[in-house]
Amino acid sequence: MPPCLKFVLIVLFILSTNAFVRAHEFDADSAYAYTKHLCSTIGPRPMGSSNERAALKWAVEKFKSFGADTAYILTFTEIEKRNGDVLNTNSGTAIGIFRGKTDSSIVIGGHIDSSGKEVPGANDDASGTACAIELARIWSEKPRHYTLVFTAFGGEEQGLVGSRDFVDNYPNIGNVHLMLQIDMSASDDQLIAFLEIKDHQAPQWLVEDAFAVERTLGHTGLHYPTHFFSINNAIGGVGSDHMPFLEKNIPAIDFTAGVINSAIHTPEDKLEFVDKSMLARSGELVDGLLTKYQKTGIPQPTAGHYMLWSLFGGRFFVPSWLVEGVVILSLILGVWAFTYSRKTRLLIAKAERVRFSGSKTLLLIILVAIFVQLGEAFIQLLKGLRYPWLVHIDKYLIFAAIWATGGVWVAAQLSRVWRFSPDPYVYSKRALAILVAFVMLLGIVSFRLAFHPALTLLLMSLAIFVPSPGFKLLMGLLAPIPMFKLMFMEVFTFLARNSIASGFGIDSFITAVLYSAALTAILVIWYLPTIYFYGYILVAAKPFLHAFKRLRHPAFGLLVLFGIFGYGGYLYSFPAYNEMWRASIRLEADYDLRSGESSIKISGNEYFRNVTVKADSFQRTYDERIHTDDLPIAFTADWLQVSGREMLNPGPTDTLRVDWLIMSDRPAYRTTVRIFADSLKPLPISANWGFSKRDDHVLFTWFAEPPDTLRLQATFAMQPGAKLIREIECLYTEAPVPLTITAELADVFYRTTITVRDTIETSAMQANAE
Known part of the structure; x- marks a missing residue:
């Protein structure tokens, strides 16, 4: 075989082999x-x-x-x-x-x-x-x-x-x-x-x-x-x-x-x-x-049957029985530690006892929880936005930690004025009691969920049993970690970003205050055992109490203040939104086909910034701290026609047969039909479509893009003389009039709902039948 031909064959073999390998690779x-x-x-x-x-x-x-x-x-x-x-x-x-x-x-x-x-x-x-x-x-x-x-x-x-x-x-x-x-x-x-x-x-x-x-x-x-x-x-x-x-x-x-x-x-x-x-x-x-x-x-x-635990770069398959055992063991040790702490409490004359130490500690943690949210609040105020953290959540969490440190400094100043009990039991009993309650309540839901506060309870109990101040400090550092990790879990960013959908529902000052109060309450309740535990360590291990008192120094407060202004200025330079993470604006139009009444409302989860609404004879521009508005635009949306007939068979229980046509001249996104009896009793029914039965009504739903013509045939068993109330809703993903909304870094969703509500008088049918 000539050398040149041999070379060509080798090359062809290599190429065909590579092609075969590539064909079998992803x-x-x-x-x-x-x-x-x-x-x-x-x-x-x-x-x-x-x-x-x-x-x-x-x-x-x-x-x-x-x-x-x-x-x-x-x-x-x-x-x-x-x-x-x-x-x-x-x-x-x-x-x-x-x-x-x-x-x-x-x-x-x-x-x-x-x-x-x-x-x-x-x-x-x-x-x-x-x-x-x-x-x-x-x-x-x-x-x-x-x-x-x-x-x-x-x-x-x-x-x-x-x-x-x-x-x-x-x-x-x-x-x-x-x-x-x-x-x-x-x-x-x-x-x-x-x-x-x-x-x-x-x-x-x-x-x-x-x-x-x-x-x-x-x-x-x-x-x-x-x-x-x-x-x-x-x-x-x-x-x-x-x-x-x-x-x-x-x-x-x-x-x-x-x-x-x-x-x-x-x-x-x-x-x-x-x-x-x-x-x-x-x-x-x-x-x-x-x-x-x-x-x-x-x-x-x-x-x-296990809990997979990712730890130190490895994976541990913790058997379910061991998870349950740890939870039960933590409760036993928690009760035992409570008893032990009570037996070893300080004996203080009644006249010398300091009252309300637990309540004062609670007020201090509420103060710190409020401080946690103040950083975000100030950036919101300066930027005129509701969610300035959407793109850079991790950086805002650092800012919250700096503000929390500021809250601790302010709390330390208050501790100069307020007297606290020197008895460790005053704090340990509260920490243990709350944690035992947490473990028991979460255990009802899931042993695995209870496992995290159970670890905290175990470590706190050990700190109470072991007298060494160093060991108590170590437990103080380790004990809060499981509960902290559970709240600020690995996908916390995902949950936080999804939470901005709630912005549509926070439409008043009172609602906003209640929302912030709820967040504060969650922080306080979740971390209250930890704070009481820290109170226990401070009074049980005197060297740490002296170290804590150093936090009262004005220099530490100035350092925190410098961190707030320095990091806050740095944080202010970051955009709240970008091409991937955007705000949302909804246009919601409602039209009653029977009465002809109409309304159009726009709402956003963010304040309206550089938002323009344009219609044929209407234009409005927003750049202010509002996120909802009613548009003075009347319209007619006669896109829906409803026809059909009803037939009644009288008897001890009337039988009503309906044959309805629901016709839309454009594609709907979702269609629902709700049927009530004025007796508000369940309606026995058979129908040619699937339906959901509720206590007082029957619900038909078609999703998504139902046929433009829907034929609904159904038979109802009703009390003689009862009225049938029919409510039809068609949802469309478009505006009812030529209208556009433009906004910087915001998505716009158009929705129009057409409603038909009427009452079917079976008594008239009864008379006609007779």
């Missing part, structure tokens, strides 16, 4: 293209919308193009949410099945819907669905022992609707032995492992394998925020589509990136803020797990 460019198609080409995809259906159809076509043995949409048209509400919709789950040597299956999923009409859902969760589709591409060309079922769930944002429907109605759910979910993958934020439901966790082998595969890939971003999940698991908070599988005792885990620093559930969840390189992180992790289990098999245990 391609972030492909995943990015899929993400772009979902969030930009198709756009926002709320459950039941035409966009969601287009996305589901597109996903099925992708599965087919990769050679899926079976690909289809598992549809659902009626769902019951966890609060009992029934929704009529038109959604489903896109499924692509790639058969292996066995029918035993692994499900790989993302959710294809977004949270709202204006929300592109790029990270949440076009990115996760894109990763699942890219994994389908590469695994379509790999040998498979297990059958792989790739899914794009609809309706996740409405309460895991698609995945719940899947586990209930997928015909081969009995063959599913593992589920891997990717919910948000396009952020350089921490990659968080969601691995539990209320009564159990994913099996330990799955969690250990996930962290091991991530290390093998050279990534270090996988985390498990212990304190956040202690609360989340107790209250049934956020989750993803892996949870219905866990509820069916199928091992499952979800990987989510962007909880802390991704603008999910807002119009800013768009392609512009997608980090392409991070798509590979989640995709390669799931690919690595699939590779492992295809080779070695899926282990047998299907559930775990």
Whole structure:
């Protein structure tokens, strides 16, 4: 063979080998293209919308193009949410099945819907669905022992609707032995492992394998925020589509990136803020797990019972029995420490006893809690904004700590005037009693939630038993940490940013005062045991009392004041909002189709700054400390027509049959029909649509984008002569008149609600029937 020909063949072999390897590797460019198609080409995809259906159809076509043995949409048209509400919709789950040597299956999923009409859902969760589709591409060309079922769930944002429907109605759910979910993958934020439901966790082998595969890939971003999940698991908070599988005792885990620093559930969840390189992180992790289990098999245990604790860079699987044991032990030691402290209290003559030491201490902590909020209040005043901290929450927490130190200095000055009891028991009994109450109350909700104050109670009890001042100081430093970490949990930033939605409801000075008072009360109640414990240490260990008194020195106060002004000036220079973190403005128009009455109101969670409202013959500009206003614009929104008939069959119990047509000349976002009887008693009913039964009414809901023509047929059992009250509401995502709102660094949401309310007189029907 000529040397030149040999060289050409070698080059061709190398190129073909590289191409084969690349075809079997996760391609972030492909995943990015899929993400772009979902969030930009198709756009926002709320459950039941035409966009969601287009996305589901597109996903099925992708599965087919990769050679899926079976690909289809598992549809659902009626769902019951966890609060009992029934929704009529038109959604489903896109499924692509790639058969292996066995029918035993692994499900790989993302959710294809977004949270709202204006929300592109790029990270949440076009990115996760894109990763699942890219994994389908590469695994379509790999040998498979297990059958792989790739899914794009609809309706996740409405309460895991698609995945719940899947586990209930997928015909081969009995063959599913593992589920891997990717919910948000396009952020350089921490990659968080969601691995539990209320009564159990994913099996330990799955969690250990996930962290091991991530290390093998050279990534270090996988985390498990212990304190956040202690609360989340107790209250049934956020989750993803892996949870219905866990509820069916199928091992499952979800990987989510962007909880802390991704603008999910807002119009800013768009392609512009997608980090392409991070798509590979989640995709390669799931690919690595699939590779492992295809080779070695899926282990047998299907559930775990533990609390995963991330500590000192490691992970500890604390058995549930040990968590419960620590909680019970803390209560025993707490009661014992209370008794011991009482026995060793100082004997002080009644005439010499200092009264109200506990109340004085309470007032001091209230003072400090108020100081914690003063820094934010002053920046709010200077900037003329309600949420100046939205972009830089971490910096404002430092500012709050500086102000808290100032509050401690002021409290120290008051302690010059107020006398306090020298008896340690005065303080220890309060600290222990409150903590015991905390542990018991939280234990009713969840032993895991109670575990954190239980650790604090254990450390405080040990400090009371051990006489060493140094040991008491050490316990004083360590004891508050578990409760502090529970309040300021790992995803505190996410919760704080979501809290600004409450700004719409804080619409008066009284409401604002009550809101601030509630925050102050939470701080005081939560940290009151710690403050009483510090009081105990100060009087039980005299050297520390003398050190504390040095905080009264004016020099320390000047130092704190310098910190307040210096750091406050530095903080003032940072913007409150940017292109990712923005304020929200709502236009809410209401129209009564029967009376013709109309109203338009605009409201914001932030003060109106550089906000302009323009209509045909109206313009108004705002730049002031208000966040709500009524617009003097009358309008007619006759977009809705209601017709139909009612038929009454008299009897001991009347039977009323209705056949109504609800027609809209433009797409609605949500339609509801509420039906009351004037007797306010439950209405026995049968109907051609799903409905929710309440104590005094029946509710029909269609979401999202219901048909322009709805035919509602129903039969009611009623008391003779009763009246039927019908209330129809159609919500539209547009203004009722040509109107625009422009605002700097704020998103605008337009909503128009048309209401039809009327009464159906069955007595007249009775007379006609006779």
